[in-house]
Amino acid sequence: MVRRIVDAGQEVLIRYGYDGASTNRVAEAAGISPGSLYQYFPNKDAIVSAVIERYTAQVAERVRAHVVTHLATSPDVGVPETISVLLDALGDHPELLRAVVEQTPRLTSGSAVVAFEQQIGELARVALTMRRRQVPRDVDFDAAAWMLVRAVEHLTIRYVLDRPPVPRERFLAEITRLVLNYFREPAATSGNPRRE
Template identity: 45%
Template sequence: MRKQPQQRRSREMVERIVAAGRAVLAEEGYDACSTNRIATRAGVSPGSVYQYFPDKAAIVAAVIEGWSDETAERVAASLADRVGEPGGIGMVRATVEALLSALEADPELLRVVSEELPLAQHKERRTALERRVRELTATWLAVRPGASTATDPAVSAWVLVLALENLAVRWVLDSPPVPRERLVEELVALVTGYLSVSRPR
């Protein structure tokens, strides 16, 4: 449990420490990340770090919380902007693009989160991110029953969100010989084929 800052100076100090933690985590990995290295990166004493964070795990949790919120906001905003649109393929393409852009924004941190962090440390945030996007997807499917063959929007949303997330993450981290534009087309085809969303003639 970390101390919640009340004063502006304290909030700025916490933001500085979290930003330093994010940089150290992305550049050096989870095992090499330490409160001393974070303090050095932030230009503060270790004592200043411990005023707000009891340990490395608390700083990492704050970093993951911020990163998860950023990622979810970018994808959810794309979905929310298009929930009322009559067509399907435009919304699908925009969401795929938003997901890829969000994951590409910080591939080093994505690698640490996906491959190095103990699952217990980020499972709750990851689940919250996926749930937010799933709910918007399910809403979009529910308000246009004729746009797809999905009989249970919640189930279809779960399948789609996990499939897209995992494919997008592996593309960013593995750098396969698949151009981004081709990946977008393949993911759009995957989603529209699964949902049987009519493509414009």
């Protein structure tokens, strides 16, 4: 029953947005009475939070599985592949992505999003650390991982939602160039000794 209500909540959220969603509409879409719905969810926000949690968990699992499997892959190959997986995961349901992006701040239920960012950030930090000898000396791994995750997250979300006149391959090439800068010594400081 919970899954049925969450499925209906997703449908209603996509169709009507947060403001237009109601427990009555969710109950109707689920084919149950409002009273039955309240046995599982106390209000609209609880339903929307469950929709957001499920969606972000699905996206996170796809990306995390790819990153973990390809952690030792060269950044030149692994970065665009991982971003492509993220684009695919976000692009499966762009209407739901739009609703999630618009509603998460309002509900402060972004715990799944925060957990995903932390997990991917840790993997990014590990990837940078594994390539310690390739990374410029002055890179702070924690700061770099935090910035990389959020830059990629924001740009991919905006790419999916805004549909700019930028072909996917060009987007992947440009965002990859941005990320790979953390893995290369700048030309002006290439004479600096590397970490041991």
